[in-house]
Amino acid sequence: xxxxxxxxxxxxxxxxxxxxxxxxxxxxxxxxxxxxxxxxxxxxxxxxxxxxxxxxxxxxxxxxxxxxxxxxxxxxxxxxxxxxxxxxxxxxxxxxxxxxxxxxxxxxxxxxxxxxxxxxxxxxxxxxxxxxxxxxxxxxxxxxxxxxxxxxxxxxxxxxxxxxxxxxxxxxxxxxxxxxxxxxxxxxxxxxxxxxxxxxxxxxxxxxxxxxxxxxxxxxxxxxxxxxxxxxxx
Numbered sequence: 114x115x116x117x118x119x120x121x122x123x124x125x126x127x128x129x130x131x132x133x134x135x136x137x138x139x140x141x142x143x144x145x146x147x148x149x150x151x152x153x154x155x156x157x158x159x160x161x162x163x164x165x166x167x168x169x170x171x172x173x174x175x176x177x178x179x180x181x182x183x184x185x186x187x188x189x190x191x192x193x194x195x196x197x198x199x200x201x202x203x204x205x206x207x208x209x210x211x212x213x214x215x216x217x218x219x220x221x222x223x224x225x226x227x228x229x230x231x232x233x234x235x236x237x238x239x240x241x242x243x244x245x246x247x248x249x250x251x252x253x254x255x256x257x258x259x260x261x262x263x264x265x266x267x268x269x270x271x272x273x274x275x276x277x278x279x280x281x282x283x284x285x286x287x288x289x290x291x292x293x294x295x296x297x298x299x300x301x302x303x304x305x306x307x308x309x310x311x312x313x314x315x316x317x318x319x320x321x322x323x324x325x326x327x328x329x330x331x332x333x334x335x336x337x338x339x340x341x342x343x344x345x346x347x
Contacts, residue, residue, distance in 0.1 A: 123151035127164070142168075146179040153186025161186050174206070181214050188221025193230075196221055212246030219249060223256050231256065247278050251287060258291025266291055267300075282313040289315075293322040305336050315340045 126148045133140050145168050152161035165183050168175055175183070180203040187196035200218055203210060215238050222231035235253050238244050250269060257266035270288050273280055280288075285308050292300045301323075308315070315323070320341055 123148060123155055123157060123160070126151050127160070130164075140171075142173050142176050142179065145171075145173060146176070146182060149179055149186075150182035153182050153189065156186070156190050158186045158190050158192070177203070177208055177211055177214065180208065181211075181217055184214070185217045185221065188217065188225060191225055193221065193225045193227055197230075210243075212244045212249060215244040216246065216249045216252060219252050223252065228256070228260070242276075245277060247273075247281060247284070250276075250278065251281075251283050254284065254287045254291075258287055258294070261295070263291050263295050263297065282308075282316075285313055286316045286319045290319055290322055293319075302332075302336070305340060308340055309336060313340070 130140050130144060130148050133144070145164060149161045149164050152158065152164070161183060165175060165179070168179075180199065184196045184199050184203075187193075187199065197218070200210070200214070203214075219231060219234055219238075222228075222234060231253075238249070250273060254266050254269060257263070257269070266288060270280060270284065273284070285304055289301055289304050289308075292298075292304065315337075320337070323337055
């Protein structure tokens with residue numbers, strides 16, 4: 114089933130699921146989850162939802178992975194309200210969302226331009242220390258830097274070590290891009306030096322932004338040379 118889904122054929126995976134039942138076999142939660150995820154990845158969410166609703170009637174309880182797939186699928190087709198309802202239902206049946214779940218919800222709200230809801234969700238998760246997961250914070254940093262809130266982005270970036278997290282290469286690229294877009298050149302220099310110390314490299318979009326702004330700045334050009342990935346790094 115997983116092979117069919119990876120090949121973009123969730124219908125064939127579903128046929129196999131039905132064949133198992135005809136043959137007297139009992140598909141488990143993983144089998145159902147594979148088909149649901151396959152449909153969701155290809156935005157055939159109505160088919161996924163039908164299978165999701167079928168599971169309890171087959172004596173199976175969707176686990177966190179199945180809920181994650183269903184929530185992500187609903188967000189991918191713009192059904193934010195339904196996705197949030199499933200997220201609430203998940204908690205009501207006694208399942209504990211994992212860090213991936215929180216990332217899916219935050220990303221889904223941001224992708225669907227539910228910015229106020231996304232901000233409230235971020236504050237709730239952060240205040241309750243529910244997601245000790247760097248990608249969750251990177252998603253929100255990216256949102257802030259793209260929406261003219263560099264000061265708030267910096268406060269979150271600088272607070273990460275206190276949460277037991279340390280900015281990674283992606284975190285630095287996000288915050289540096291934010292600084293470049295808002296003309297904060299002195300902060301860029303500090304961040305570039307930190308990246309060099311930690312052995313991080315710049316991504317293509319960050320390099321492109323930097324090249325537009327460093328003409329004539331020999332110190333920054335020298336530092337930039339250390340942070341551009343070479344072919345051997347790829």
